[in-house]
Amino acid sequence: MGFKLTKEFLEEVSQAVVSNDTKWLETHALDLHDADLAIIIDELDEDEAKSLYDLLDEERKADILAELDDEAQEELIKSLSSEEIASQLENMDSDDAADLIADLPQEKIEEVISHIKDDEAADDIVDLLNYKEDTAGGLMQKEFIKAKIDWPVNRCVVELRKQAEEVEKVFTIYVVDDDDRLVGFLSLKRLLFASPTTLIQDLYQDKNMISVKTSDDDEHVARVMEKYDLVSLPVVDLNNKLVGRITIDDVVDVILEEAEKDMQLASGISEKIESSSSVWRISRARMPWLIIGMLGGILGAQVISGFEGGISQVPALAFFIPLITAMGGNVGVQSSAIVVQSLARGDDQFGSIFKKIGKEALVAVVNGILLSLIVYGFAYIFESTTLGLVVGISLFTVIMFAAVFGTLIPLMLDRYKIDPALATGPFITTLNDVLGLFIYLTIGVLFYGL
Amino acid sequence: MGFKLTKEFLEEVSQAVVSNDTKWLETHALDLHDADLAIIIDELDEDEAKSLYDLLDEERKADILAELDDEAQEELIKSLSSEEIASQLENMDSDDAADLIADLPQEKIEEVISHIKDDEAADDIVDLLNYKEDTAGGLMQKEFIKAKIDWPVNRCVVELRKQAEEVEKVFTIYVVDDDDRLVGFLSLKRLLFASPTTLIQDLYQDKNMISVKTSDDDEHVARVMEKYDLVSLPVVDLNNKLVGRITIDDVVDVILEEAEKDMQLASGISEKIESSSSVWRISRARMPWLIIGMLGGILGAQVISGFEGGISQVPALAFFIPLITAMGGNVGVQSSAIVVQSLARGDDQFGSIFKKIGKEALVAVVNGILLSLIVYGFAYIFESTTLGLVVGISLFTVIMFAAVFGTLIPLMLDRYKIDPALATGPFITTLNDVLGLFIYLTIGVLFYGL
Numbered sequence: 001m002g003f004k005l006t007k008e009f010l011e012e013v014s015q016a017v018v019s020n021d022t023k024w025l026e027t028h029a030l031d032l033h034d035a036d037l038a039i040i041i042d043e044l045d046e047d048e049a050k051s052l053y054d055l056l057d058e059e060r061k062a063d064i065l066a067e068l069d070d071e072a073q074e075e076l077i078k079s080l081s082s083e084e085i086a087s088q089l090e091n092m093d094s095d096d097a098a099d100l101i102a103d104l105p106q107e108k109i110e111e112v113i114s115h116i117k118d119d120e121a122a123d124d125i126v127d128l129l130n131y132k133e134d135t136a137g138g139l140m141q142k143e144f145i146k147a148k149i150d151w152p153v154n155r156c157v158v159e160l161r162k163q164a165e166e167v168e169k170v171f172t173i174y175v176v177d178d179d180d181r182l183v184g185f186l187s188l189k190r191l192l193f194a195s196p197t198t199l200i201q202d203l204y205q206d207k208n209m210i211s212v213k214t215s216d217d218d219e220h221v222a223r224v225m226e227k228y229d230l231v232s233l234p235v236v237d238l239n240n241k242l243v244g245r246i247t248i249d250d251v252v253d254v255i256l257e258e259a260e261k262d263m264q265l266a267s268g269i270s271e272k273i274e275s276s277s278s279v280w281r282i283s284r285a286r287m288p289w290l291i292i293g294m295l296g297g298i299l300g301a302q303v304i305s306g307f308e309g310g311i312s313q314v315p316a317l318a319f320f321i322p323l324i325t326a327m328g329g330n331v332g333v334q335s336s337a338i339v340v341q342s343l344a345r346g347d348d349q350f351g352s353i354f355k356k357i358g359k360e361a362l363v364a365v366v367n368g369i370l371l372s373l374i375v376y377g378f379a380y381i382f383e384s385t386t387l388g389l390v391v392g393i394s395l396f397t398v399i400m401f402a403a404v405f406g407t408l409i410p411l412m413l414d415r416y417k418i419d420p421a422l423a424t425g426p427f428i429t430t431l432n433d434v435l436g437l438f439i440y441l442t443i444g445v446l447f448y449g450l
Numbered sequence: 451m452g453f454k455l456t457k458e459f460l461e462e463v464s465q466a467v468v469s470n471d472t473k474w475l476e477t478h479a480l481d482l483h484d485a486d487l488a489i490i491i492d493e494l495d496e497d498e499a500k501s502l503y504d505l506l507d508e509e510r511k512a513d514i515l516a517e518l519d520d521e522a523q524e525e526l527i528k529s530l531s532s533e534e535i536a537s538q539l540e541n542m543d544s545d546d547a548a549d550l551i552a553d554l555p556q557e558k559i560e561e562v563i564s565h566i567k568d569d570e571a572a573d574d575i576v577d578l579l580n581y582k583e584d585t586a587g588g589l590m591q592k593e594f595i596k597a598k599i600d601w602p603v604n605r606c607v608v609e610l611r612k613q614a615e616e617v618e619k620v621f622t623i624y625v626v627d628d629d630d631r632l633v634g635f636l637s638l639k640r641l642l643f644a645s646p647t648t649l650i651q652d653l654y655q656d657k658n659m660i661s662v663k664t665s666d667d668d669e670h671v672a673r674v675m676e677k678y679d680l681v682s683l684p685v686v687d688l689n690n691k692l693v694g695r696i697t698i699d700d701v702v703d704v705i706l707e708e709a710e711k712d713m714q715l716a717s718g719i720s721e722k723i724e725s726s727s728s729v730w731r732i733s734r735a736r737m738p739w740l741i742i743g744m745l746g747g748i749l750g751a752q753v754i755s756g757f758e759g760g761i762s763q764v765p766a767l768a769f770f771i772p773l774i775t776a777m778g779g780n781v782g783v784q785s786s787a788i789v790v791q792s793l794a795r796g797d798d799q800f801g802s803i804f805k806k807i808g809k810e811a812l813v814a815v816v817n818g819i820l821l822s823l824i825v826y827g828f829a830y831i832f833e834s835t836t837l838g839l840v841v842g843i844s845l846f847t848v849i850m851f852a853a854v855f856g857t858l859i860p861l862m863l864d865r866y867k868i869d870p871a872l873a874t875g876p877f878i879t880t881l882n883d884v885l886g887l888f889i890y891l892t893i894g895v896l897f898y899g900l
Contacts (some may be wrong), residue, residue, distance in 0.1 A: 033658045035677050161643050170639045171621070171681070188638045189620045193611050208483045226706065227485050229699035231621070231681045248698050249679035255702065256676065259709035260791055266713065267787030267874065268780055279809060283816040286784050293780045294821055297773025298828055304769045305832075311765045318761050318768040319754045322775045322883050323747025329779070330718055330743045330876050334736050337717030341710055359729060366733040371744055378748055382755075424717065426780050433772050 003036045010043055017048045025055060034060070038067035046075050062091030065100065071276070073100060082108070086115035089125060093168065095141035095250070097121075098128035128244075136221050137214035139254070140235040140244030143167040146174045147200050149183055154196035171232040174242055175204040182234055182242040184209050211236050214243060218254045223345075225251050262344065266337070266424035268293070289426040296430030300325070300437050307441040310450040316383045317444045320391045323375065324440045327395060328402045328432035331367070335360050335406025336424045343414050344421070357407050364403035372396040390447045394440040401439070402432045453486045460493055467498045475505060484510070488517035496525050512541030515550065521726070523550060532558070536565030539575060543618065545591035545700070547571075548578035578694075586671050587664035589704070590685040590694030593617040596624045597650050599633055604646035621682040624692055625654040632684055632692040634659050661686050664693060668704045673795075675701050712794065716787070716874035718743070739876040746880030750775070750887050757891040760900040766833045767894045770841045773825065774890045777845060778852040778882035781817070785810050785856025786874045793864050794871070807857050814853035822846040840897045844890040851889070852882045 016024045029040060029052070041049045041064065053076060056064060065076060065088055077085060077100070089097040089112070101109050109129070116122040124142035131137025145163050147156045156173075164170055173186040184206035194203055211234045212221055225233055225248060233251075235244040261272060268289030273282055304311070304321070311317050339356065376392030406428055410420035444450075466474045479490060479502070491499045491514065503526060506514060515526060515538055527535060527550070539547040539562070551559050559579070566572040574592035581587025595613050597606045606623075614620055623636040634656035644653055661684045662671055675683055675698060683701075685694040711722060718739030723732050754761070754771070761767050789806065826842030856878055860870035894900075 031657075033660070033678060035679070157642065164639055164643070169681075170637075187620075188642065189614055192607065192638065192642055193614070207481075210483070226699075226702050228483060229485070231619075231698060248681060248702070249676075252676050252698070252702065252705065255705055255709075259705075259713075263709075263713060263716065263791060263874075264787060266716065267783045269784055269787060273788070279812045279816065282788075282809075282813045286781075286813070286817060287820070289784075290777065290780055290817060290821060291824075293776050294773065294825060297770070297776050298825070300772035300776075301769035301829075301832065304772070305766070308765050308769075311768050312762060315758050315762040315765070315768075316755070318765075318771065319751035319758075320747065321768065321771045322750035322754070322887060323744065325772045325775060326743050326747050326750075326779075326879065326883055327740065329776075329879070330740055331736075333717045333875070334719055334739075337714060337719060338723070338732075341713060345706075359732075362729045363732045363736070366729065367736060367740060370737070371740060374741075375744060375748070379751075382751065424713075425783070429776065429779070433776055437772060 003032060005036065005039055005043070010040065013040055013052070014044060014048055017044070017051050022055060025052065030055060034063050034067050038064050038069075038072075042069050042072045046079075050076065050079050058087065059091050062088045066092050066096035074103075077101075077104070082111045083115045085112045086117075090116055090118050090121050093141050093143055094121070094124040094128055095139065097125050101125070102129060102133070131214060134218045135214065136212045136216040136218070136235050136246060137244070139218055139221060139246045139250050140214070141247070142244055144174060144232075144234070144242075144245040145170055145172075146176050146180075146242060147186065147204075149175050149177055149201045149204065151200050152196065153191060153194045153198045153200070153203070156191065156200055157196075160191075169247065171247070174234050174245070175200055175206075176242055180242060181240045182209070182211055182236050185234075212246070213238065218251075219258060221246055222251050222254050222258070226255075258344075262340070262419075262421040265419060265421040266333075266340070268426040293426045293430050296433050299434050303434060303437045304441065307445060310441065310445045310448065313450055314444070314448050316387055317390070317441065317448075319383070320375075320379065320387075320394075320440070321437065323391070324394055324398055324436045325433040327371070328398045328436035329429035331364065331399050331402040332406035332428040332432045333424055335364075335403045336410050336420075336428050339407050339410045340420045340424050343410065353408075353411055356411070357404055360403045360407040361400065364400050368396040368399035371399065386447055390440075390444045394436075394443045397439050397443070398432070398436040401435055402428075405431060405435075453482060455486065455489055455493070460490065463490055463502070464494060464498055467494070467501050472505060475502065480505060484513050484517050488514050488519075488522075492519050492522045496529075500526065500529050508537065509541050512538045516542050516546035524553075527551075527554070532561045533565045535562045536567075540566055540568050540571050543591050543593055544571070544574040544578055545589065547575050551575070552579060552583070581664060584668045585664065586662045586666040586668070586685050586696060587694070589668055589671060589696045589700050590664070591697070592694055594624060594682075594684070594692075594695040595620055595622075596626050596692060597636065597654075599625050599627055599651045599654065601650050602646065603641060603644045603648045603650070603653070606641065606650055607646075610641075619697065621697070624684050624695070625650055625656075626692050630692060631690045632659070632661055632686050635684075662696070663688065668701075669708060671696060672701050672704050672708065676705070708794075712790070712869075712871040715869060715871040716783075716790070718876040743876045743880050746883050749884050753884060753887045754891065757895060760891065760895045760898065763900055764894070764898050766837055767840070767891065767898075769833075770825075770829065770837075770844075770890070771887065773841070774844055774848055774886045775883040777821070778848045778886035779879035781814065781849050781852040782856035782878040782882045783874055785814075785853045786860050786870075786878050789857050789860045790870045790874050793860065806861070807854055810853045810857040811850065814850050818846040818849035821849065836897055840890075840894045844886075844893045847889050847893070848882070848886040851885055852878075855881060855885075 013029050041052060044052065049072060101112055113122050113126060143166050145160055145167055170188055173191065174182060175184045175186055177183050184204040186204040190203060210224060210228050210230060212224060214235055214237055231248045233246045234242055235246060237243050269285050270288045271285035273285045372392040372395045375395050376388040379391040380388035409428060413422060414420045463479050491502060494502065499522060551562055563572050563576060593616050595610055595617055620638055623641065624632060625634045625636055627633050634654040636654040640653060660674060660678050660680060662674060664685055664687055681698045683696045684692055685696060687693050719735050720738045721735035723735045822842040822845045825845050826838040829841040830838035859878060863872060864870045
């Protein structure tokens, strides 16, 4: 319970692998839960990982391989022959198997599949490789339990026993008609307590049957499973034929990745990266937004240079440049974050755009008045009434604009099918910087009569 | 499939409720899935919601009440007598029941509970009210299926049939010893295919039994369920006695809320708010960070005023103030976002702090050199070699500092048990603004010999 990998334990494992201490490994490492053992193998270096992996029996090898992170998987796969990979795939759930080989070169995939002895398993994998990764088809597995609507319970139990060997986790039995079309579902609990001669058609439920199509995108799948509290979700093709099922564990991963991606986008990181990614990859992922930010800064420099005369006469105007740009950015980010979240949750079907902007504007008025009064007081004490007025009025104006843009931009991006999370970060900040400078310096020049 | 609430449909429902068109409502609204009907009731105004709700039969009333959002729940509860609430609670899962009344005043809770006829249900709710909302105890329900280790399969099926009436979703049977201590688990599938006289002790699994304690926090629960791909998780007390179970649907909600909270914190929003929250509440939640940002701006003003003489001699120095502050903020947010995510995932047990800072520093060197060269070229064309050098060298220095602080601050916050997501937003931006200004202007004064 609560195994937590420590640096010390990892070193012990590493030493035992190097010194070939199989006995120690068997009692200390190999009896761990798959998920924990996989994390250890993720962390070991290539050769040690392979040596530890080779100690596992065939079935466990497949389970562990499916659990590894992408990098460790890739390295292990490289060290295996096509026959070895094929035999692992046969011991895996079809979705894990397809994911594992999807990124290999086409000829390698064909070679591996030609070595799979179980034709049905091979067909399942080939079928799954057709679907895009981020769709229901890409998430689903071919292992599920189905019962024909005209079976009696006892026949169903016999058939299920056969099917269930292939299916690791049984949650719900899907009920199909003679054409394999999904008509309803039956819980295992209901089956367990039914009399042997009852017909499935008198037992199954068709009301509230929730399913998705193979082409539905993975975020839709996640939203459906979350909304209807499902642990498994049947996937049908265009003819409503049952072709697969998606289990909640895979969807939890989608939800977590989605949340991370949004957070990274909002922080101006354009590719999926992790702490462990290479320096070059991290640098590249961050560059686009930094360049946009810098172009914003250069544009800002041009705005200020347009007011050079004013600033050389009243240098105090320069003092509050960072305050104005920072506040524009902060307010913009706050406004957009809320909109981006509503959009991500999909609970935004009603709020008309104008209503949203109106509300943000109200919030901006409240915060703007308060903050402007504080900054007026400060600039007044610091320098003069004129500067106080200039800074106070500018800040209020900038906050208003920032709030409206912060709301409008993600909504517009969403309308044009661009991920609105893009808007939360440097994009909004940069826009508001330039706009804020212009407003502030214009008001400054007017008030000082420069 | 895929019912999606439209504004038009909502209006039709609303009209049917007002004109008391029960027939239309029965065929169009009441036959929807609970989750969809709950969303409709969430959106209707108070009186209409109540009228629609009153059309439901007792059991459905409880299901829908549990599905409503907090606001709609609160309004409906207000319109119900203690007896009515009590009868709804009896039809609900214990965790939903406890959540529903947890926020009522203490006397009201006692009154409601005194009206619950089923003593066991009342005890369960009272017990659950003891746990903090964000712990395993606060998430768990008292409905689960358990079997004694010395039962044979047929006795187990009989007992389960009794228990299963109470338990809506059965995933796993928990196996306990005579003292009710959790010793292992048994899948329904295994039970279904076992012979009636087999003993549970020959059938159950004890290896890899994962459980949590009532006091474990909800993020730990989410991490455990995600890591081990669980759909239900048993909860034990300090004596390892089985006291409840947590289902994945509740944990998905925790994960989504956690992700939203992190995103809001990173955007400088300090309280959980939604698009639908009141203007006052939204304003209040945003104020703390705006004030911190403003204090940063005021500090920045003081830094610049310290260089007033220099700026009045070389006003061009002011041009690049926004560029320097913006880039410091952007780099800092990027660096911190990655650290915050590693910390949130809990996969950070190895990376020593120095290794992390070293890597961020390398990324900063790569990006810093590139960006500084670009900005040098620009400032050179724009104004002079001196300004080019000042801006280029400052930008490089600021990027280095921002990267190191962006990494260090979330790690430090985490060490002191403060949510590191706080660091990603205005906090880092504000700090880097002030620091960046100081670096830039100091370098400027040195190079221009002011």
